[in-house]
Amino acid sequence: MFKIRIPATSANLGPGFDCFGLAIKVYNTFIFEKIPFGFEFIVKFKNKEIPINQGDNLVYVAMKETFDMFNKSMPGIRLIEEINIPFSRGLGSSATAILAGILASNKILGNPMNDEEILNLAYKIEGHSDNIVPALNGGFNITIIENNKIIFKKVNVDENLRIIIAIPEIKIKTKESRKILPAEVKREDAIFNLSRAALLAASLITRDYSYFPVAFQDKLHQNYRAKLIPGFYDVVSNAYNEGALGVALSGSGSSIIAFTISNEKNIAQSMIKTFSKLGIDSEYIITSTDNEGALIID
Numbered sequence: 001m002f003k004i005r006i007p008a009t010s011a012n013l014g015p016g017f018d019c020f021g022l023a024i025k026v027y028n029t030f031i032f033e034k035i036p037f038g039f040e041f042i043v044k045f046k047n048k049e050i051p052i053n054q055g056d057n058l059v060y061v062a063m064k065e066t067f068d069m070f071n072k073s074m075p076g077i078r079l080i081e082e083i084n085i086p087f088s089r090g091l092g093s094s095a096t097a098i099l100a101g102i103l104a105s106n107k108i109l110g111n112p113m114n115d116e117e118i119l120n121l122a123y124k125i126e127g128h129s130d131n132i133v134p135a136l137n138g139g140f141n142i143t144i145i146e147n148n149k150i151i152f153k154k155v156n157v158d159e160n161l162r163i164i165i166a167i168p169e170i171k172i173k174t175k176e177s178r179k180i181l182p183a184e185v186k187r188e189d190a191i192f193n194l195s196r197a198a199l200l201a202a203s204l205i206t207r208d209y210s211y212f213p214v215a216f217q218d219k220l221h222q223n224y225r226a227k228l229i230p231g232f233y234d235v236v237s238n239a240y241n242e243g244a245l246g247v248a249l250s251g252s253g254s255s256i257i258a259f260t261i262s263n264e265k266n267i268a269q270s271m272i273k274t275f276s277k278l279g280i281d282s283e284y285i286i287t288s289t290d291n292e293g294a295l296i297i298d
């Protein structure tokens with residue numbers, strides 16, 4: 001028996017659309033046990049069992065894909081999934097399942113794949129790199145696709161930088177929320193994002209947050225997606241009013257992520273209250289960056 005623990009991730013971080021991702025200290029844990037045959041699984045979300053079909057279980061999908069790639073048949077597996085990362089909220093829940101399936105298969109097969117091969121297979125299944133890379137590596141990651149392969153740079157993030165995630169009840173499928181984005185962008189919007197993405201990466205690397213509010217601005221995706229999240233602009237501005245240093249839509253939403261050095265409780269409550277005034281239930285998590293990434297625990 002072995003366990004795999006994988007962190008939640010927040011992609012984009014404002015201007016880094018499809019190329020920035022950060023790992024967060026909220027975890028899904030996957031417990032694998034070999035059995036004589038078959039694939040048995042239980043999925044628990046916050047300790048409560050939830051129904052899911054085998055074909056929709058991304059751990060199974062990723063295991064099957066990995067064993068098929070090596071022309072091997074899957075051994076009997078019993079899997080317990082302890083899920084704490086809410087689904088369809090822009091927190092990389094599916095990336096954890098895909099990576100867990102690949103990492104478990106790799107271990108069972110005697111580690112034929114290195115990290116690069118693991119990431120490329122995960123990218124093939126997930127279709128984006130910006131959750132998978134930080135989920136495996138931890139930290140802040142700049143991810144690039146070059147000739148259909150992932151290139152990345154990881155940076156350890158200051159764990160004193162507090163992270164608040166406001167998670168509304170609204171579910172958003174990444175695929176759907178990409179359809180509402182324009183196919184082409186204006187040159188001035190491209191320059192706007194390029195400059196801020198560079199500033200944000202430099203700020204995280206140097207741990208100098210003085211330009212954070214500017215560095216988190218975006219013109220490529222958030223304004224379009226805001227339509228799917230009532231109160232988005234108010235939640236963002238109220239978080240800033242309470243002292244947040246940077247605020248962004250997490251991945252394709254619906255969660256909103258805020259960064260601060262202090263006052264995290266008040267920031268979190270102001271975000272939740274803003275949603276609640278619009279009749280939207282939400283919860284918050286106060287945490288920090290996970291710099292470790294995926295862990296296999298024997």
Ligand code: HSE
Binds near residue numbers: 012128130178251
């Ligand atoms: N970067 C993706 C998007 C989500 O914003 O659509 C995470 O993979």
